[in-house]
Amino acid sequence: MVRLVCLLLLVGLNSISLFAVDHLKYIDFSLAEAPGYLELKCHPTNLFSYEDIKSDQYGMTRDMIELSLDAPMRQIAFLLRTLDSNRAVLMGKGGANLDILSLKFTLRARHIDGEPILEKEYHVIVSLTQDGARLTYENQHFDIAPATLTKSSNYDDYLKTFVFPFETFKLPTPSVSECVVDLHYRWPKLLLDEDDVPIFDLFPSAILWNRGPIRKIDIFLGSAYLHKEEGGTWGIESGSTLRHYAKAHELHREALSKGTADDPTLEQIGLLEELLHRFPIQRQVLERLMKAYLYHEMEPEAGALINGMQPIFATIREGLDQQARIEDRAERKRNFLLGRKQFFAKDEAVQVVIENPKAEDLITGTSKLDFKIINPSSPVLSAYCFFDDQIIGELKHEPWSIRFVTGQKRGLLPLKVMVYFENETYAETEIEIRTMPVDQELSVHLVPLRVVVSKGGTGFMTGLTGKDFEIVENGVPKEVVHFSSESAPLRIAVLMDASISMTGEKMDRAQYALHQFVSNLEPEDRVSLYTFDHKVLRLVDFSNDFKSLTPLIYNTSPQLGTALNDACLAGIQALKEQNGTRILIILSDGTDFSSVSLAKHVVDALAQSDVMVYSIVLPGSFGEVSNDAGNRFLKDLAKFTGSVSTRLVRARGVDEAMKKMAEEFRSFYYIGYYSSLPLQAKRDLKIDVKGFRAKVRHRVLQP
DSSP: OOOOGGGGGGOOHHHHTTTSOOEEEEEEEEEEEETTEEEEEEEEEEEEEHHHHHOGGGTOOTHHHHHSTTHHHHHHHHHHHHHHHTHHHHHOTTOOOEEEEEEEEEEEEEOTTSOEEEEEEEEEEEEEOSSSEEEEETTEEEEEOGGGGGSHHHHHHHHHHHHOTTSSEEEEOOSSSEEEEEEEEEOOEEOSOTTTSOHHHHSOOGGGSSOSGGGGSEEEEEEEEEEEOTTSOEEEEESHHHHHHHHHHHHHHHHHHTOOSSSOOHHHHHHHHHHHHHSSSOHHHHHHHHHHHHHTTOHHHHHHHHHHTHHHHTTSTTHHHHHHHHHHHHHHHHHHHHTTGGGOEEOTTOEEEEEESOTTOEEOSEEEEEEEEESOSSOEEEEEEEETTEEEEEEOSSSOEEEEEOTTOOEEEEEEEEEEETTSEEEEEEEEEEEOOOOGGGOOEEEEEEEEEEOTTSOBOOSOOGGGEEEEETTEEEOEEEEEOOOOOEEEEEEEEOSGGGTTHHHHHHHHHHHHHHHTSOTTOEEEEEEESSSEEEEEEEESOGGGGHHHHHTOOOOSOOOHHHHHHHHHHHHHTOOSEEEEEEEEOSOOOSOSSOHHHHHHHHHTSOOEEEEEEOSOOBTTBOSHHHHHHHHHHHHHTTOOEEEOSSGGGHHHHHHHHHHHHTOOEEEEEEESSOTTSOOOEEEEETTSOOEEEEEEOOO
């Protein structure tokens, strides 16, 4: 057949994207019970509009138009319309039906550990007929009028037929009390010879070519978590994470509707703050919120926002310049008010409480003063700290903590804090502590360490005491002066990779391992759950309602790229606000491709915290791209924080890796020794357990 190059004029991607269905869709499921069966039906559900995807203000990726969820089915609808207009040229008069594409679908029911219950594989063939188009499943034919697919309702019927040609999926009632159902498909396979039937001259969309690594990937369409409820009936929770994603996007749309960039409203600020809680690393939201704060002269809020996310604001025009201007104006205002502090009135409703040291504690050498401010009615201008009536430092913001040296002073001496506020009031407190002079050579401060000890393949060593440890700093033996094996409540941020390469067994195993891990946490522990593909989505803030996480974990939706750096920053930032043992857990198979921030930004954020980073690197890669770089990055983070990164050869190993991780979290020791080196100084630190050839990992904690 002569190639139809001239027909390229008939269609272009920009024009055809305007006439068909206007939303990217996923598949939701409904459930009905029948004797011996659970009956599942599918329901195409809107995720985002294509206009929003193409808009720069929402921070989405154009790949969503062609590479995720039902986008290929939508492209096939465009193709059918184009071919319908050129049927005579392609088929000739009286020609047979022309089979064009085949799609392989997999509908799975599986145990929560990933083991299959029932798997149904089926193919749907797309054909051009003499009168229109046809979908064929086994021996059933579903005729389509391509022109009608311009209507949303007709497109939904077409999509439903495409992905669920049997209409109802009958699953024999499982013998277990919970299971997962999910639906995937492989990239469309071209069934004809392009040289004989040049359909891509008519429809020049690379998305339908049967080439490249994408054809080896299962594309996720939808999932559901099924569980027995009280009374024995079955319940279903479908599309949970995608629904979170859609609600967050609707919140974004609502926020933008409440004001403009030049005239933001206070209502818009509230919505943007809520949106930032859901999408914690989103450049467009951060920039809009910063400008809204500044418009309403909320400079402390703007300064805190920029300071907390400096790596992102470094990519925003005037982001860091705004921070400098805010800090300069704040400093001038602060200095002006503090020049009048002798006229400030005491606010009896505000309490300043010194938490460390306690009254009459014995202090020698270098120590630390920690205090808190209760019921402040105005922002803090400055907090002045005094020891023996001599100023030891000034603090302008949290953390309210400062180191001081007792030197050669002896006896019962005062430790005092005075806090001045913007509303021209002040509050103060004072305690007395006992001091004892020490030799200048021994003038020291406490170096706090978190330590974990393992011995070969026998697991972690517990039951040790302070006397069992040997510490050598820069070749000099040090005495353990503080020891504790009591475990603090865990504060855990979990980052689940939801990029497209995670689809399949890797996601199955990761979901089960995470579910088991969360289910075994203690009531005093708290966990926050994030997923990340090309964007970072916070699904749950720190909570101990672990049961409610189950459907979210099992409805994780693998799509598109990998914003690993941004996800790490989001988790670290959230953990900074938590008390307890702060841990970041990363489950991923890949290297970063989608972040705004850099690996350096993650390391810098970790250097300012005592967060420990544990990661499990699942096997595999996407196409020709290896995950070696991602593995090295996560391994470096683990080494930097005194933790561990585990690279798996098989996905089945993730459950055991997480069990070992959980065991480690209950095996921490907290020890301390005195050192004359500055706390942030580099030190050659060697820690051993007497009488054992054990492996000891440690991290110096923040003072």
